[in-house]
Amino acid sequence: MQSKIFQLQSGITSKKLVVCAVSCEVTYQGKAETSLAKGDRLIIIKPDGTILIHQPEGNNPINYMKSGTEYTIKWEPPNVVLNAVHIKNSEKLNIIMDQIYFLNSSNLTDAEKIKLSGNEKDMSNMIYANPSIVEHGLIPVNREEQTKYGFIDVLCTDKNNYLVVIECKRFKADLAAVSQLRRYVEKIKTSKGITSVRGILVAPAITSNAMAMLKDWGFNFILIEPPKFKEHIKKTQTKIDEY
């Protein structure tokens, strides 16, 4: 056990990526309080101080602390106790390990950043480039002009010269999306002192209640798929069929 403690200690202090499978109890105090009774978990401590505790199932870590966490390890027979503290965030994590099944520390280097496409920005760019897919006769307002009004996805004028606020959602639009659109329309109305402002919600789908609220406020819903996104899904599906 002591040799594992040394390995754990030196792995952390020498800023390696430390991975271990252990039997442990965990408590956390910080943004909330949590406790987790004894069980088998995977613990990951990264060179930047990030700690992740994973159970054998599920997507998310059951406990975690961010970059900048500092560590103290103690041998309190028959347990190894790992104390993790994030001073700036006033957070504290305590891990009591009664077994260490395996432990590895390695030097990993990775400077790459992920490239992502198919997000909401792509969608608003697509509409901005060709607003007629939303409604015939829409003309985009100059983007610098638009910036004055904050976080509106796309701002246009329609064929009757009404201002049109367009809010995009990548997936099903909900009540919060309608509220958001509503805030933008009201902001334009008050800041420009006009009432001739329309609101359009653009998404591949909308919840029934959101649709009702949209109608209440005289806004429109236009069904548009995110750019290329649907095609990728289809591609994926055909590839899956090939398996």
Add this chain to the structure above:
Amino acid sequence: MQSKIFQLQSGITSKKLVVCAVSCEVTYQGKAETSLAKGDRLIIIKPDGTILIHQPEGNNPINYMKSGTEYTIKWEPPNVVLNAVHIKNSEKLNIIMDQIYFLNSSNLTDAEKIKLSGNEKDMSNMIYANPSIVEHGLIPVNREEQTKYGFIDVLCTDKNNYLVVIECKRFKADLAAVSQLRRYVEKIKTSKGITSVRGILVAPAITSNAMAMLKDWGFNFILIEPPKFKEHIKKTQTKIDEY
């Protein structure tokens, strides 16, 4: 390399928790599209099929797929290619590994669930039990009666017999919180056909714009700390000082 492939393969098929540090490229197609050039990463595959790919820094996995993912491993010299498919979600992940630094598969068992306190439910319970901490003279509406109106945190009547909608936030309240309160107040007004409905936002803090919007709508802000939460932070801080 081939022995590692076998180890990887058998670890996945025998539903062990597989952990490996590798040099790899990653592409993902599904809810979006991502690509990640060659670098060192930690890959975790759980017994339930969950896969997580972590870079040596940062809190979140750079790529991931959920429980139910299925795997195919191929040896395409000089690389090991891992294909992961989640049929139900129409997602696909491709990992091309040119080096496997270490690999471990272990049988972990953990039936424990985490216990958490200090969340928003605690806060609304506290207010429901003693609404006078929000405003003198408030009386809670029967919880079953309240349930008819949906997701309102706390519903009360005030000393003038006005209905009062209370929305709680654990941290700083923002525009979305005010929009939410607004939706609830409007819903009560229309569903009961009355106009004498007030709205109170309860939180330890509020953004300036949210406060402005709150005033516009005639709602009130009451500063209340989440239950016990602040004390825990203080406790933590004093403990940190002791180090």
Add this chain to the structure above:
DNA sequence: GGGGAGAGATGCCGC
């Protein structure tokens, strides 16, 4: 399964 909302949300970009 859909709808709604919280989360120890996290992360990004803007000012």
Add this chain to the structure above:
DNA sequence: GCGGCATTTCTCCCC
């Protein structure tokens, strides 16, 4: 740092 908002958000609860 705050503010506003998207996220391959995720997760939970309720209907």
